[in-house]
Amino acid sequence: MKDYKPKPGTLLEHIRTPDDLKKLEPEQLQEVCDQLREFIIDTVSVYGGHFGASLGVVELTVAMHYVYNTPGDRIVWDVGHQAYGHKILTGRREDFHTNRKYKGISGFPKRSESEYDTFGVGHSSTSISAGLGMAIARDLDQSDRKIVSVIGDGAMTGGMAFEALNNAGALKSDMLVVLNDNNMSIDPNVGALKEYLAEITTSKTFNKMRDEIYDLLGHLKGAGEKMRKVASKLERTAVAAITPGALFQALGFKYYGPVDGHNVDALRRHLEDLRTVSGPKLLHIVTVKGKGFAPAEREQTKWHAQSSPFDKITGKSLAKATTGKTPPPKYQDVFGEALVELAAKNEQIVSMTPAMPSGSSLWPMMNTFPDRAFDVGIAEQHAVTFAAGLATEGKKPFAALYSTFLQRAYDQVIHDVAIQKLPVVFCIDRAGLVGADGPTHHGLYDVAYLRAVPNMIVSSPMDEQELRDMMYTASEYDEAAWAIRYPRGRSTGMDLRDGFEKTDIGKGRIIREGDKVAVLSFGPIGNYVTEATEALMDDGIDIGHFDMRYAKPLDTEMIDYVLEHYEHIITLEDGTCLGGFGSAVAEYVAGKGVAVPVKIMGVPDAIIEHGTQRELHDEVGIGPAGIVENVKKSLGILV
Structure with missing residues (x-):
């Protein structure tokens, strides 16, 4: 199935750009939706990828590209895994089978990939801010293009979205926000906003009254200023009295909805009407994540994304049968299970995650200790300061975040945690090159940006046993x-001992002694050294390997030992070379004034695209082959 290319339906096969879509009659759009949904299912069932979110916005995608004159009009997507249908309708159908594959098209909107991708996005809650920027630029240029920001899949729980709504309402620039309300991010949405949206109902009385008020205001253009103010006040009062949509009205937006997000004709008519309404507007549509694929509708979290082939009718996995051996656990699951064990021993332990209980494996803790585990929604800044507040009262917070998402809370890490010397434990998942999600999700910068912060220990275990012991040691350290x-993916599969043991903070371990060249590794990437060592031994080259464990504080005693016994140092990390672990070693060696060269192996100062983790490690030269090459270069051996 490697070269399989799904065949599009009879209408879809003739749609290469939105201009082709516009040639169809409105009554043909539902058939286009059906064929588009089938094409996405056909492709993802073979090649994998994000799934449920794009199925949920098929009708919206078709309606927007039918009504708006893209790419002149701007459509800005939020949480970009919703944009598969958009990509297929905008010239990338023939290449869609390469989605998320090495050297293929991106799984997210990407400005360099298409003029229809107006804003690159992998994180959430950015579309309204970006759309407002585009709207103000349009106003300054005195053009007439339309701006549509699509936000959903949990992104409205992010504070940045409300910052943008507040600003947009005040600036009164013409733009449309489409709130795709599916009650989901990856996991079910949480918080008061979820309950608020759930209360909004389609009230015929409200819609009729609102339309009459808007109509009245239109007829009052020639009336006196006082009359117009009275009518405007009447509108705001009536809206506030009879609909929960008053929240958006209070922020300066005209509110429309909720509307069935799977009725393409209704969406088309609403969008056509809203093109003529000036100022900030919000269209609230209600959709089902995974719409049109029954297994995805039933188990929305499971079907957020799929990595292996599946039967497009039943949803049953078509992955090749294994030898029967249980695969090693994922690092995230080792974390999740260890946290429950530690929490059972220490009642002060609490935990939180910003909308990632599945991705960070916090569900075991949430199920076992529901009063001590919290999903705070897509709100990384809040998650960190919430953890800091708990720490001030003697609790021991374990904050589970992806590396790339922790970037969004860097100020809180410094201002609310480090300055106050609070013992928050940051369990940083998806550290390093993550694979198919690509540059928006690579966790490359955490070592560099955390190493610069006082009152911060920065560590990485080489295997799952060390992860458990580091968590235990951190739980006892205040x-x-x-x-x-720790990285995305599976651990080593080693046999774990029962219980936990404290580790010495800032101390590494010797994996093997060697001659002339010492490799100092940081984290699970060090397991590549074992593979490289075997290849080097075949050539009669014996290297030393030191698992350093800590980027801060450094094990300077071990580095001094290496400087005394080896002629060359190579550092290895799955993170940026600039300011990372290797930089820390090089800084120390430079300070010692010794003439031992340090070669830093890590991710270069460049944006790394998507592919499998191994493909990307090999591309940037930190896989086993890259280690072998650098060792030989250090020894002056031509390669």
């Missing part, structure tokens, strides 16, 4: 914050 980073 002198500073502690960051423990």
Whole structure:
């Protein structure tokens, strides 16, 4: 199935751009939706990828590209895994089978990929801010293009969305926000906003009265100023009295909805009408994540994304049968299970995650200790300061975040945690190159940006046993914050001992002694050194390997030992070379004034695209082959 290319339906096969879509009659749009949904299912069932979110916005995608004159009009997507249908309708149908594959098209909107991708997005809650920027630029240029920001899949729980709504309402620039309300992010949405949206109902009385008020205001253009103010006040009062949509009205938006997000004709008519309404507007549509694929509708979290082939009728996995051996657990699951064990021993332990209980494996903790585990929604800044508040009262917070998402809370890490010397434990998942999600999700910068912060320990275990022991040691340590980073994917599969043991903070371990060249590794990427060592031994080259464990504080005693016994140092990390672990080693060696060269192996100062983790490690030269090459270069051997 490697070269399989799904065949599009009879209408879809003739749609290469939205201009082709516009040639169809309105009554043909539902058939286009059906064929588009089938094409997405056909492709993802073979090649994998994000799934449920794009199925949920098929009708919206078709309606928007039918009504708006893209790419002149701007459509800005939020949480970009919703945009598969958009990509297929905008010239990338023939290449869609390469989605998320090495050297293929991106799984997210990407400005360099298409003029229809107006804003690159992998994180959430950015579309309204970006759309407002485009709207103000349009006003300054005195053009007439339309701006549509699509926000949903949990992104409205992010504070940045409300910052943008507040600003947009005040600036009164013409733009449309489409709130795709499916009650889901990856996991079910949480919080008061979820309950608020659930209360909004389609009230015929409200819609009729609102339309009459808007109509009245239109007829009052020639009336006196006082009359217009009275009518405007009447509108606001009536809206506030009879609909929960008053929240958006209070922020300066005209509110429309809720509307059935799977009725393409109704969406088309609403969008056509809203093109003629000036100022900030919000269209609230209600959709089902995974719409049109029964298994995805039933189990929306499971079907957020799929990595292996499945039967497009039943949803049953078509992955090749294994030998029967149980695969090693994922690092995130080792974390989740260890946290429950630690929480059972220490009642002060609490935990939180910003909308990632599945991705960060916090569900075991949430199910076992529901009063001590919290999903705070897509709100990384809040998650960190919430953890800091708990720490001030003697609790021991374990904050589970992806590396790339922790970037969004960097100020809180410094201002609310480090300055106050609060013992928050940051369990940083998806550290390093993550694979198919690509540059928006690579966790490359956490070592560099955390190493610069006082009152912060920065560590990374080489295997799952060390992860458990680091978590235990951190749970007993109250002198500073502690960051423990680990990658996406499966652990080594080693046999784990029962219980936990404390580790020495800032101390590494010797994996093997060698001659002339010492490799100092940081984190699970060090397991590549074992593979490289075997290849080097075949050539009669014996290297030393040191698992450093800590980027801060450094094990300077071990580095001094290496400087005394080896002629070359190579550092290895799955993170940026600039300011990372290797930089820390090089800084120390430079300070010692010794003439031992340090070669830093890590991710270069460049944006790394998507592919499998191994493909990307090999591309940037930190896989086994890259280690072998650098060792030989250090020894002056031509390669």
